[in-house]
Amino acid sequence: MKTNGADDKTYLGIPLYRPRVAFFEFTSCEGCQLQILNNEGTLLDFLSLVEVVAFREAMTEKSDDYEIAFIEGSITRDDEVERLKKIRKKAKVLVALGSCACFGGVNQLKNRFHDLIAVNKMVYGEHPVNSGLVRPLCDIVKVDMQIFGCPVKKEEVEKIVINLALGKSIVLPKYPVCMECKANENICLFEQGEPCLGPITRAGCDSWCPNNKAGCWGCRGPADDANVEQMKKVMKDLGFSDETIMDRLECFGGFQTDEKNGQR
Amino acid sequence: MLFKTFAKEELKILFEIIAAHNRVVGPVEKARDRNNKPIYAFEDVHEFHDIQLNYTTTKLPAKRFFLPFKEDLSTFKIEDDKWQKSIDYNIDRPVVFWGLHACDINALNKLDKVLLHSVYPMPYYAAKRKNMFIIGIDCEPQPFCFCRSMGADTALHGFDLFITDLGEKYFVEILTDTAFNFLRELKTADALEEDHILYMKKVDEKKKQFTARIDTTDLTKILDMEFQSEVWHQWGDKCLSCGSCSNVCPTCYCYGVEETVNIDLKGARKTKMLYSCNVIDFAEVAGGHNFRPLRHNRLKYRYYHKHRGFVEAFEESLCVGCGRCGETCLAGITVSEVIASVKTGSKE
Ligand code: SF4
Ligand code: SF4
Ligand code: SF4
Ligand code: SF4
Ligand code: SF4
Numbered sequence A: 001m002k003t004n005g006a007d008d009k010t011y012l013g014i015p016l017y018r019p020r021v022a023f024f025e026f027t028s029c030e031g032c033q034l035q036i037l038n039n040e041g042t043l044l045d046f047l048s049l050v051e052v053v054a055f056r057e058a059m060t061e062k063s064d065d066y067e068i069a070f071i072e073g074s075i076t077r078d079d080e081v082e083r084l085k086k087i088r089k090k091a092k093v094l095v096a097l098g099s100c101a102c103f104g105g106v107n108q109l110k111n112r113f114h115d116l117i118a119v120n121k122m123v124y125g126e127h128p129v130n131s132g133l134v135r136p137l138c139d140i141v142k143v144d145m146q147i148f149g150c151p152v153k154k155e156e157v158e159k160i161v162i163n164l165a166l167g168k169s170i171v172l173p174k175y176p177v178c179m180e181c182k183a184n185e186n187i188c189l190f191e192q193g194e195p196c197l198g199p200i201t202r203a204g205c206d207s208w209c210p211n212n213k214a215g216c217w218g219c220r221g222p223a224d225d226a227n228v229e230q231m232k233k234v235m236k237d238l239g240f241s242d243e244t245i246m247d248r249l250e251c252f253g254g255f256q257t258d259e260k261n262g263q264r
Numbered sequence B: 001m002l003f004k005t006f007a008k009e010e011l012k013i014l015f016e017i018i019a020a021h022n023r024v025v026g027p028v029e030k031a032r033d034r035n036n037k038p039i040y041a042f043e044d045v046h047e048f049h050d051i052q053l054n055y056t057t058t059k060l061p062a063k064r065f066f067l068p069f070k071e072d073l074s075t076f077k078i079e080d081d082k083w084q085k086s087i088d089y090n091i092d093r094p095v096v097f098w099g100l101h102a103c104d105i106n107a108l109n110k111l112d113k114v115l116l117h118s119v120y121p122m123p124y125y126a127a128k129r130k131n132m133f134i135i136g137i138d139c140e141p142q143p144f145c146f147c148r149s150m151g152a153d154t155a156l157h158g159f160d161l162f163i164t165d166l167g168e169k170y171f172v173e174i175l176t177d178t179a180f181n182f183l184r185e186l187k188t189a190d191a192l193e194e195d196h197i198l199y200m201k202k203v204d205e206k207k208k209q210f211t212a213r214i215d216t217t218d219l220t221k222i223l224d225m226e227f228q229s230e231v232w233h234q235w236g237d238k239c240l241s242c243g244s245c246s247n248v249c250p251t252c253y254c255y256g257v258e259e260t261v262n263i264d265l266k267g268a269r270k271t272k273m274l275y276s277c278n279v280i281d282f283a284e285v286a287g288g289h290n291f292r293p294l295r296h297n298r299l300k301y302r303y304y305h306k307h308r309g310f311v312e313a314f315e316e317s318l319c320v321g322c323g324r325c326g327e328t329c330l331a332g333i334t335v336s337e338v339i340a341s342v343k344t345g346s347k348e
Helices: A031-037 A040-049 A078-090 A099-103 A105-112 A116-124 A154-166 A177-183 A228-237 A242-250 A258-263 B010-019 B102-115 B123-129 B177-183 B193-208 B219-225 B230-238 B295-314 B324-328 B335-344
Strands: A020-025 A051-055 A068-072 A093-097 A145-147 B002-007 B023-032 B038-044 B070-079 B082-086 B095-100 B132-137 B161-165 B169-174 B188-190 B255-261 B267-274
Touching: A020 A031, A020 A078, A031 A154, A040 A154, A068 A078, A068 A099, A093 A099, A099 A105, A099 A145, A105 A116, A145 A154, A154 B255, A228 A242, B002 B010, B002 B177, B002 B193, B010 B023, B010 B095, B010 B177, B102 B123, B102 B132, B102 B295, B161 B177, B161 B193, B169 B177, B169 B193, B219 B295, B219 B335, B230 B295, B230 B335, B295 B335, B324 B335
Parallel strands: A020 A051, A020 A068, A068 A093, A093 A145, B023 B095, B095 B132, B132 B161
Antiparallel strands: B002 B169, B002 B188, B023 B038, B070 B082, B070 B267, B161 B169, B255 B267
């Protein structure tokens, strides 16, 4: 999967060190990996910054010799736990790619049910699959870096990989989606009577949903210092039901309450 | 200042003369809110009838045309071990602002003090500011407008032309040669005593319509005395730290700078992004130390910059009382309530 000339790629005349990276997926829709592959315009450049040694969604040959592991998906089975621990041993840097890996993602919604065996039966009927409580990677291994989003934003991943390759520091936005939404000059969804978690959700998606006239569902989890309690109050005062508010807050797992964390 | 009047239908002619060769930005109706009230915005206009002369305050100020939310300060071309920098002030032609209210003109005048007339003027702003033609227009105070308290309900300079609706005709204040020359192509009349009286009457009526106000007497002193006040904690608990108040403020100018390298490694850019002192990492410095990790402190300093620090430096506050920040704030934090609470020592 090497591109021509990639080995002697330089930046400002200095030869580039191309880290060996591997992509893995656990319980997920593989949408985050697809995001990375889906812009043909920059894909070759992307691949020349790193040396991809494993990427099931894009290549057949693979190697176990990698420094950075990008891991998509949440952990739902014992064999996944073992596989993840093995990857952790090999990888110098372990990156949680996407909201499933960071905090369980949509999958963790099933943790709301007390009887997971009954859920399994309801979904899979006569052919039950081995699938238990949904856990984020950080529940099991040390995670060095999180890339949020459901799916991740390709531009953000690219920026991170460029900075990794150049040895620059990687800084994710600490402020909420509203900052991007205002910069994009959107009409605030609350003006039009729609709920939105933009004020408490970490930015970085360039206010993807509000740009398309849909309120934020908080897929990137809380911004630093998010005032979640006040946000609940604001939404309640604006007439949104507890159910509407909780549906949004629980959807991707980023706003898990402490009580829930205790449950895991 | 020169005063003239012209018949109402002349305004369209003026638009056609100006728009024939210039980029015009004016207030348009962008959408309707949930109560079916119009939402106004400053946009490029090509037809006179798209301009909403009777518009009420736009959600976002015209700021993006002179202080864009995002702007490349420089771009770099990289080839082997060489690089070349280019700088573009991001303005290709003058902009005619058609129908700014007094508050928004005064906001520009305040920005000028920092970005134009200071020791280190900002060329990106200056290039745009120097290439503006501004037509001001009178307005009707809204329940959230407190420009009068801030001395910003009337504009004395910072525009080319200011028009006031006198019913049958427009009363025009002319400040620049450019404006004078444009008006030569219209049928105008010198303003007479009776026009002055009508104008003054109109101003008087406007004065009476203000409902929101803040008392700025001794405000810098009071803010100093109330630095430790409990009310800051109360407002801080409410604040979402979303930064929207600064983003919609016509006078906030703070920004952050980010450097990015293109994915092909053949180019790079330095980008400026408007910021807000209410967001978590506003006062975070290299090495990771955050001088204002607490929400109530950030909110407090927003008020201290606007109503204390700026007053000390420029003898006026960095707020024109347009009310946009309070209108946009989902937590319902308004300048008039915050200032009143500091004075009484209680939020309620
Ligand atoms: S639409 Fe959402 S993200 Fe945008 S300003 Fe409103 S609350 Fe913030
Ligand atoms: S707006 Fe919210 S839900 Fe949509 S992509 Fe961004 S963080 Fe996710
Ligand atoms: S808009 Fe309101 S909630 Fe948001 S930062 Fe400003 S004061 Fe706080
Ligand atoms: S602080 Fe608020 S009222 Fe004052 S100029 Fe800014 S947006 Fe307008
Ligand atoms: S310090 Fe805050 S209030 Fe002052 S200009 Fe900057 S963002 Fe606006």
